[in-house]
Amino acid sequence: MLTLDPIIFKLESQIPYVSPDQAIALFDAEAKEHNLVLAPLGKDQYRIETPMGMIDLLTHDDAVRLKISSPNKEALYLLKEGVDDHIGHSTNHSQEPLQWRGDLPAGETPPNFREVSVTSTQPIGRTFVRVTVRGKGIERFFDTGMHFRLVFPKQAGSVPVWPYLDEAGRTVWPKGEQELMRPVYTVRKIDKEIPAFDFDVFLHEGGPTADWASQAKEGDKVGLMGPSGGWIPEADNILIAGDETAIPAISRILETIPVSTKGTVFLSIEKEGDQIPVTHSPSISVEWVIRDGRSHECLLDQAKKAELPEGKGAFVWLAAKKSVARKAKHYFRDEKGFNTKNSYIAGYWEEV
Ligand SMILES: Cc1cc2nc3c(=O)[nH]c(=O)nc-3n(C[C@H](O)[C@H](O)[C@H](O)COP(=O)(O)OP(=O)(O)OC[C@H]3O[C@@H](n4cnc5c(N)ncnc54)[C@H](O)[C@@H]3O)c2cc1C
Structure with a gap:
C-alpha cells in the first residue's frame, strides 16, 4: 500500500545575536510557558514539537540556527510569527528581525x-x-x-x-x-x-x-x-461577566452552550436603555450592570457578590477593560483558586 508523507513546508534562519546557551534557555522557557518541551535531539540539536509543527534549534560551532517545519504554509507562518515575537521581545532585538529563508511566498498576503x-x-x-x-x-x-x-x-x-x-x-x-x-x-x-x-x-x-x-x-x-483564539468554554456551572466589547462573545457563548449549563451573567453598559437582546436558556440568569458614570470596576464588584461556580464543571469567564481584567485575575485566580484551565479572564481594551 502506498502511504504519502504529509507535505512539509520549511523555514530556516540564523539568530545572530544570541549564544547557544542563551538560545537554549530562551526556547526552554518559551516551551514551558506553552506546556511544551524543548527536547535534546542528538548533538547540538533540540526540538519543540507543537500542534502546528516543529521548531528545531541547532547550536553547532557556536552559531545558532532555527528550523521550522509545518504541514501547511499557514501553520508555518504562525509558528514563525510566534518565534519572531518571542525572540524580538526576549532579546530586545525586535528592530533586527530574523532573515528567514524557505517556503513562504514573497509578495503574497500572509497565509492567514x-x-x-x-x-x-x-x-x-x-x-x-x-x-x-x-x-x-x-x-x-x-x-x-x-x-x-x-x-x-x-x-x-x-x-x-x-x-x-x-x-x-x-x-x-x-x-x-x-x-x-x-x-x-x-x-x-x-x-x-x-x-x-x-x-x-x-x-x-x-x-x-x-x-x-x-x-x-x-x-x-x-x-x-485569523482566526485568533477564544472558544466556547466547556462548563456545567459558569459565571460570566463582560462589558460592551465582550457582549458579542458572551452572546455567542450563551447561544452555543448546552441548555443544561447553569450560570449567572453580568453585562456592563453605560446607561439604562443601552441593553440589546441577549438570547439564553432558562438555566442562565442575566443581570445588566449600569455604570452611569461609575468606574468600570463596578462589573467586578457585582461579579464578586455572585455565588462562585463550584465543582468539576465550574468555570469563570470575564472580559472587560484591561485594568478590570487584571484585578479579576488577582481575585479569581490568586484568591479564589481558579486557574487557566477553568477560567478565561481577558482585557479587551484599554484607556489610552
Ligand atoms: C479578543 C477580543 C475580542 C473583541 N471583540 C470585540 C467585539 O466583538 N466588539 C467590540 O466592539 N469590541 C471588541 N473588542 C474590543 C476592541 O478590540 C477594542 O475596543 C479596540 O480598542 C477597538 O479598536 P478601535 O480602533 O476602535 O479603538 P482604539 O484605536 O484601540 O482606541 C481608540 C480610543 O478608544 C478608546 N476605547 C477603545 N475601546 C473602548 C471601549 N470599549 N470603551 C471606551 N473607549 C474605548 C481607547 O482608549 C482610545 O482612546 C475585542 C477585543 C479583544 C481583545
Whole structure:
C-alpha cells in the first residue's frame, strides 16, 4: 500500500545575536510557558514539537540556527510569527528581525489573511453596528477560534493596500497614507449557507473602528486575519461577566452552550436603555450592570457578590477593560483558586 508523507513546508534562519546557551534557555522557557518541551535531539540539536509543527534549534560551532517545519504554509507562518515575537521581545532585538529563508511566498498576503466584502450593516440597539461580511475562504473563521483581526485603511475611504510577505518572510505593513488599522473583533453569527458572518462593533467615543463601521457600505473591501483564539468554554456551572466589547462573545457563548449549563451573567453598559437582546436558556440568569458614570470596576464588584461556580464543571469567564481584567485575575485566580484551565479572564481594551 502506498502511504504519502504529509507535505512539509520549511523555514530556516540564523539568530545572530544570541549564544547557544542563551538560545537554549530562551526556547526552554518559551516551551514551558506553552506546556511544551524543548527536547535534546542528538548533538547540538533540540526540538519543540507543537500542534502546528516543529521548531528545531541547532547550536553547532557556536552559531545558532532555527528550523521550522509545518504541514501547511499557514501553520508555518504562525509558528514563525510566534518565534519572531518571542525572540524580538526576549532579546530586545525586535528592530533586527530574523532573515528567514524557505517556503513562504514573497509578495503574497500572509497565509492567514483573507480579503472579504461588506454585504450589509445594521444598528443593534443604540450602541452597536452589526457588519456582515462574505468572501472566499471565510469558512476558516467559523469553527477554530472566535476572534479575528479586522484590517481596514486608517484613512477613511481610501483603497486598501494589504500587508504582504517580503523575501525574508517578514510581514510588511503599509505605512503613511496607506496605513492599516487591525483591532481584534469577535465572530458573532455565522451563516454557513451563504457563507458569511456578522460581527458587532461597539460605538465608543474616538474609536476608528466605530467610525469605520458607521460608514461601511455594501461592497467595501476589508481584511480579516485569523482566526485568533477564544472558544466556547466547556462548563456545567459558569459565571460570566463582560462589558460592551465582550457582549458579542458572551452572546455567542450563551447561544452555543448546552441548555443544561447553569450560570449567572453580568453585562456592563453605560446607561439604562443601552441593553440589546441577549438570547439564553432558562438555566442562565442575566443581570445588566449600569455604570452611569461609575468606574468600570463596578462589573467586578457585582461579579464578586455572585455565588462562585463550584465543582468539576465550574468555570469563570470575564472580559472587560484591561485594568478590570487584571484585578479579576488577582481575585479569581490568586484568591479564589481558579486557574487557566477553568477560567478565561481577558482585557479587551484599554484607556489610552
Ligand atoms: C479578543 C477580543 C475580542 C473583541 N471583540 C470585540 C467585539 O466583538 N466588539 C467590540 O466592539 N469590541 C471588541 N473588542 C474590543 C476592541 O478590540 C477594542 O475596543 C479596540 O480598542 C477597538 O479598536 P478601535 O480602533 O476602535 O479603538 P482604539 O484605536 O484601540 O482606541 C481608540 C480610543 O478608544 C478608546 N476605547 C477603545 N475601546 C473602548 C471601549 N470599549 N470603551 C471606551 N473607549 C474605548 C481607547 O482608549 C482610545 O482612546 C475585542 C477585543 C479583544 C481583545
